[in-house]
Amino acid sequence: MNKRNFKALVLMVGAIFMAFLMVNVTSHASTSREQGPDWSKYNGNSGTFGYSTDKFVLSQAGGFYGGTNIPQTTYNSQVKSAQQAGKRVHTYLWDGVGGNMTNAKAMMAYYLPRIRTPKGSIVALDYEDGASNSVTANTNVIKAQFNLIKAYGYTPVLYSGKDYLNAHVNTSAILRAYGNCLWLAEYPDYQVRTSPDYNWFPSMNGIAIFQFTSMYKAGGLDGNVDLTGITKSGYTTASKAKAQANVKHAQAAKKATFKVVKYSQRGVFYPNRTLAVRYTDSDKVRQVATYYSGESVAYNAVIIEHNYVWARYTRSNGLYGFIKLGVTNGQAYGKRVTGQPVSHTYYTVKSGDSWWAIAQRNGLSMTTLASQNGKTIYTTIYPGQRLVVR
Template sequence: MKHKKLIGLGVAVMAAFLMAQTPSGAYAAKGDQGPDWSKYQNDTGKFGYNTDKFAIAQLGGTYGGTLIDQVTYPGQIQSGLSRGLRMHTYLWYGVGGSTDLGAKALDYYLPKVQTPKGSIVALDYEDGASGNMTANTDAILYGMRRIAQAGYTPMYYSGKPYTLSHVDYKRIIAEFHDSLWIAAYPNYLVTPKPNYAVFPSMDGVALYQFTSTYIAGGLDGNIDLTGITDNGYGKQPTPPKPTPSPNPSVSNQDYAQNGIFTASTTVNVRSGLANNSSVVATYAPGESVNYNHIYIVDGVVKAGYVAASGNTRYVSVGLIPGESFGFRSASNTSRTYTIQYGDSFWSIANKLGVNMYTLAAKNGKSINSMIYPGQNLQY
């Protein structure tokens, strides 16, 4: 059982949520139920019903900067897996509005997660919020980004009233669609099935914690509304929409890109810096331009190529408005790394022997930007 639970009252939810009780072919887990566990459910967990398909165990948490492990976590994970449950993880995330405390917690706990890559790692945020909603939300999003970068499915847990008072949840679901795990109970009677008359009607709810008295004696009961508990068990999470990064400034800077440059709009290559210089070549969209370098100096796009004489010549490139390039530092040789599941800027930088801040900047990102398996990074 977690700390305090928030009981929400409401009206009957629309039919779309009622349909979530029935599993679908698209998501095998949709409509599945299961408990969540903390130290109060002992080393082996407390089981609800034979029909349960998943459980979510507490790894530990940060309580205003104090990190406390749940010694029951490893045993609960193994016990649940041995019973055929899809096991997932949550952390008590008592960071208020502090991203620094969030970083401390994630640095410590992410290496200790014992559920599979792709599985849920939820942030339990139901106490200790600061008076600054923006800061609270920033700290939550920071934690969820770190979880995603580590290769897991991030979720946010709380009650609806607490969330509406302290968190801009729409920012969360704009970046992590269907990532909310929300609690609302009709009463404290034994409740084996969800009562949708008190459903916390919000966009983005993927898990509904519908009771803290799932069975006699007390146990949290949850229902999967979207199939999210399949993640890590034959189904990988859908990458969230990346947070847009600002275009790099080109004024008084020198950027270069080795290799073949491919135009996305028509490019006129001119023999001088002025737009009225003679055009020496024109390249259409998708046509390869076999220059050794494309680079920018003081906002002017230039290209370098080897002339027939063997001497390197430089020409400016006249662009149709809206043309854009990818940039990298002119001082480094271009190398590419393909992101793997579980990677973060920190782990990649250590693997490659580079600075993680420099690595992120070279790719137009910060160390808190989302990265996804299969993407390429220049370093």
């Protein structure tokens, strides 16, 4: 073969390869290939965009680090900032659970009720560290988390690098169940890049979002391109109509308030003050958005159980009780009513106990257990301490 023919053959093979690559990239792609950044706490309370042409953003709500859930305080304000800027905003979580199914479910139970992006929007798992030695265990955990994300009405996505996924996860099993759901990072260098270099595209099936740089602009910012239109999830016309219906429903629920009155001599319910019921949890335990305090009694939660609305109070001596405020249906709903305190069961903390262990033994979530005791899951508990478990 002479040099001219050989050179032509090389060019032809190269052209075929690039054509194959671009077909792989675009076979499921939206024609716009819209771009946007992703944010963590390092991007501040309002986040920062790369360019006015950015259409979407993914904000970190927190994650599972070193055996516990740690939320990011910037998440709520970043979501509001992106919405005010007219961008589609989505959520991601640092998924440091490895192959531990118990931790994975606890992480989902903690974060899913706290998602502030619209139903249908992306909830991505940032799975790039802490994987176990079992590919099967890692894969099963991710699939279980995806199922929970889907059940909550969101779109599951898996973020990582190609090499890490190939080493620790059976991505084929995930793609079979969820289709194109990968968000992959691959950078050619650390120079400022305003658009993707598809010569560095990670040749892998199922990629919906390509993170093509961590230097989207000078100073550093992750830049992403949507290849399939997945960032429009939760922002279609139908989704907007559903969101508006949800707002109207929430407003109606807020109007169904309960007048609180003085009850016995245990403390003072301020007359004509209201507690707004907010529906949140799927396990029928729902808390209010606002707390009220009396002279010697703090009224710090409302739960709905067995069709009754109960106000939980904390007496000045540290004991707890519940007062029936109303019925969630029927004539008494929303009216001024009183009732008898609910008897409840206590558990005495033992050495080695944790919020998680106690909650599991009593069929509760960690957050519910902590909340009904006037604490958070980050509050230290001590042997001999009494906790309300029923």
